[in-house]
Amino acid sequence: MSAGDSAEAEGRRQLALADAHTLAASRARHAASRYDLAASTERRTVTALAALAAAGHHLLPDRGWPGSRTAQVDLVVVGPGGVFIVDTKAWADVTIDRERVYRGQADVTDDLMALADLAYTAEAGFAEVGLAPGEVRPVVVLAGRRGVDERVGPLRVVGERDVLRHIASFGRRLTQAQIDVVLARALTLFPQVGPPSPVNVAVAEPVLSPRAAVEPDALLTRDEVDAAQLEAILAAPIEDWMTFLRPAQAKLVRRSFNGPARIRGAAGTGKTVVGLHRAAYLARSRPGTVLVTTFVRTLPQVLRQLLARLAPDVVDKIEFASVHGFARRLLSERGVRVQLEPVQAANAMERAWNDVGRDGPLAGTGLDRSYWEDEITHVLKGRGITRFDDYANLARTGRRHRLPLELRTAVWELYLAYDRDLRAHGCHDYADLILLAEAELRREPLAVPYSAVIVDEAQDLSCAMIRLLHGLVGDAHDGLTLIGDGQQAIYPGGYTLAEAGVSLAGRGVVLDVNYRNTAQIMAFAAKLVAGDEFADIEGVPSYGDVPGRIARNGPKPHVEHCVSWRAREVLLVERVRSVIENVGTGLGDVGVLCATTTGVSRAVAALGRAGIAVQPLADYDGARGAAVKVGTIKRAKGLEFKQVLLADVQENWVADGVVPAEGAERERWELRRRELYVAMTRARDGLWVGIV
Numbered sequence: 001m002s003a004g005d006s007a008e009a010e011g012r013r014q015l016a017l018a019d020a021h022t023l024a025a026s027r028a029r030h031a032a033s034r035y036d037l038a039a040s041t042e043r044r045t046v047t048a049l050a051a052l053a054a055a056g057h058h059l060l061p062d063r064g065w066p067g068s069r070t071a072q073v074d075l076v077v078v079g080p081g082g083v084f085i086v087d088t089k090a091w092a093d094v095t096i097d098r099e100r101v102y103r104g105q106a107d108v109t110d111d112l113m114a115l116a117d118l119a120y121t122a123e124a125g126f127a128e129v130g131l132a133p134g135e136v137r138p139v140v141v142l143a144g145r146r147g148v149d150e151r152v153g154p155l156r157v158v159g160e161r162d163v164l165r166h167i168a169s170f171g172r173r174l175t176q177a178q179i180d181v182v183l184a185r186a187l188t189l190f191p192q193v194g195p196p197s198p199v200n201v202a203v204a205e206p207v208l209s210p211r212a213a214v215e216p217d218a219l220l221t222r223d224e225v226d227a228a229q230l231e232a233i234l235a236a237p238i239e240d241w242m243t244f245l246r247p248a249q250a251k252l253v254r255r256s257f258n259g260p261a262r263i264r265g266a267a268g269t270g271k272t273v274v275g276l277h278r279a280a281y282l283a284r285s286r287p288g289t290v291l292v293t294t295f296v297r298t299l300p301q302v303l304r305q306l307l308a309r310l311a312p313d314v315v316d317k318i319e320f321a322s323v324h325g326f327a328r329r330l331l332s333e334r335g336v337r338v339q340l341e342p343v344q345a346a347n348a349m350e351r352a353w354n355d356v357g358r359d360g361p362l363a364g365t366g367l368d369r370s371y372w373e374d375e376i377t378h379v380l381k382g383r384g385i386t387r388f389d390d391y392a393n394l395a396r397t398g399r400r401h402r403l404p405l406e407l408r409t410a411v412w413e414l415y416l417a418y419d420r421d422l423r424a425h426g427c428h429d430y431a432d433l434i435l436l437a438e439a440e441l442r443r444e445p446l447a448v449p450y451s452a453v454i455v456d457e458a459q460d461l462s463c464a465m466i467r468l469l470h471g472l473v474g475d476a477h478d479g480l481t482l483i484g485d486g487q488q489a490i491y492p493g494g495y496t497l498a499e500a501g502v503s504l505a506g507r508g509v510v511l512d513v514n515y516r517n518t519a520q521i522m523a524f525a526a527k528l529v530a531g532d533e534f535a536d537i538e539g540v541p542s543y544g545d546v547p548g549r550i551a552r553n554g555p556k557p558h559v560e561h562c563v564s565w566r567a568r569e570v571l572l573v574e575r576v577r578s579v580i581e582n583v584g585t586g587l588g589d590v591g592v593l594c595a596t597t598t599g600v601s602r603a604v605a606a607l608g609r610a611g612i613a614v615q616p617l618a619d620y621d622g623a624r625g626a627a628v629k630v631g632t633i634k635r636a637k638g639l640e641f642k643q644v645l646l647a648d649v650q651e652n653w654v655a656d657g658v659v660p661a662e663g664a665e666r667e668r669w670e671l672r673r674r675e676l677y678v679a680m681t682r683a684r685d686g687l688w689v690g691i692v
């Protein structure tokens with residue numbers, strides 16, 4: 001090769017190199033313009049949020065995406081309001097309509113969902129330290145916009161000038177110690193982004209002009225910042241458990257079950273807490289409405305009030321109804337005539353007993369009418385049995401008096417007489433309401449099904465109620481969640497889930513840390529049910545769950561032996577007056593619970609005479625008030641009070657060593673003791689038992 005040839009080749013090489021540099025430079029310029037825009041809009045978001053730092057928030061800009069080596073998230077905010085994962089979009093011409101986001105004509109909603117996926121992954125990471133899933137909030141910020149605050153599926157889309165107010169509005173949901181734990185987790189979940197790989201071009205480093213600082217006042221006025229901070233201060237206070245759970249609870253909230261599942265555990269182990277968080281989680285993560293239901297009429301409203309504070313963003317996607325309330329609404333919407341007449345029904349039962357029971361073989365057993373009434377209400381109508389053959393061989397779970405065939409025949413006659421009487425008067429009892437709703441749903445299922453059904457205090461529901469609710473979601477993934485504690489079952493009879501057509505197939509979880517009661521209250525209450533064997537809905541004999549750990553300590557329960565009702569009422573009033581002297585306990589934190597309605601009337605009258613404001617539990621909807629709550633133990637299911645007073649306990653209910661032998665007496669005695677156990681375990685700090 002000649003010298004001329006090699007010079008010519010080198011010339012071509014240099015030209016090719018120059019072309020390559022030009023191309024690379026043009027690409028880099030293009031990319032830089034995008035980064036510049038993104039960087040400046042992200043900086044503006046950080047600047048807009050700077051005021052949060054003074055209120056204890058930590059701003060973590062430009063963090064790595066969990067599990068990815070390259071993807072970045074603009075900003076993670078950790079503070080009293082929870083965790084916010086913020087992505088800023090410098091998009092022009094954005095509109096939002098019915099939870100869809102448009103750029104011009106183009107629907108770009110799906111482009112944003114990567115942020116929702118990120119929040120979903122992050123939720124799992126934060127659940128490891130106990131942060132409730134709902135406290136991780138993905139937020140899209142629209143650069144340069146004001147007056148935007150929209151929900152788009154699991155995302156919140158806000159304007160750049162609205163983001164401070166949005167985050168501040170969550171107020172103080174986490175304590176300082178919790179923020180520290182969450183921050184430490186955030187720093188590992190969202191790693192620091194390493195330096196970018198070096199640019200492989202040998203050029204001298206350019207000298208850059210300084211970056212123009214963004215003045216905070218250019219974004220928000222002092223008044224706007226003050227208003228946002230005021231909103232944070234005024235936000236409703238929140239209990240610890242609404243945001244921060246034990247890791248086992250937080251993971252259970254998100255756990256996926258491929259069919260009906262059951263969460264059980266002793267009193268006060270946080271079952272309802274998990275159920276509420278799970279309702280919010282399911283409502284947030286899937287389309288449709290979640291139904292939260294239970295037996296007691298007033299409890300759903302109380303749960304609704306709690307959820308409105310725990311997860312205000314999804315409270316409208318969750319329906320709270322008692323199981324009878326649900327059935328009633330369904331039947332009324334479908335135009336099914338229901339004539340619910342409890343008094344007429346009681347009269348019908350009395351007439352049937354007088355006609356065919358009083359002088360027949362049932363009376364010969366020595367058991368009174370109420371035993372047979374329970375047999376019809378709970379064993380027969382609770383299951384929806386309409387053929388004698390189904391009753392003849394039925395395993396009457398939970399009923400301790402054995403019934404040979406001739407007595408079952410006599411029960412059937414009583415049942416027939418009662419049913420005829422009801423029909424003749426054109427009225428229904430409560431069990432009919434459920435059976436009618438079940439039949440109606442079989443005829444025509446719901447047009448818009450529920451996305452999930454969560455049943456609290458499931459042990460109180462009848463077999464037909466469980467069937468009805470199971471029918472709403474079937475065996476869908478995370479469709480049916482049953483929450484309860486067999487030890488707190490206070491109605492006669494029982495059944496197994498298999499009878500209701502529900503198979504758990506091992507999808508059961510037990511919670512075992514008691515957060516509500518002091519160890520002293522729990523020990524006192526547990527004596528009532530120690531050794532109590534009962535038939536659990538899973539079909540196995542059970543001795544009840546015992547909490548593995550009790551988080552709190554306090555004074556021993558106070559037992560007052562009184563010589564008369566009158567003396568007891570005086571002491572009751574004294575006790576109420578003395579407990580409200582405790583710092584942090586008001587009248588509204590006191591619950592006076594009674595086994596009987598007579599007890600309730602007497603307690604209300606005694607407190608009234610003493611000038612103490614009273615709130616009947618029968619009307620309680622969870623709103624806080626300054627009145628002592630008074631009601632039956634049955635009405636207090638699922639609730640809790642700082643101080644509980646049991647106003648009408650009889651000596652023989654609690655005395656040691658008076659255990660009736662097998663049979664109906666034993667069954668009643670056990671139910672009564674379980675009822676007292678329920679009442680006592682409603683107490684957080686103090687328990688008073690007035691015995692005559």
Ligand SMILES: Nc1ncnc2c1ncn2[C@@H]1O[C@H](COP(=O)(O)OP(=O)(O)OP(=O)(O)O)[C@@H](O)[C@H]1O
Pocket residue numbers: 240241244245246249265266267268269270271272273274485488514515516637638639640681
């Ligand atoms: N992780 C937690 N941290 C602090 N407190 C908690 C936690 N979980 C639950 N609690 C407290 O324990 C109380 C009892 O919880 P919850 O009502 O869910 O129990 P439960 O198991 O449903 O009780 P029960 O069966 O007796 O009705 C709650 O009101 C709450 O105060």
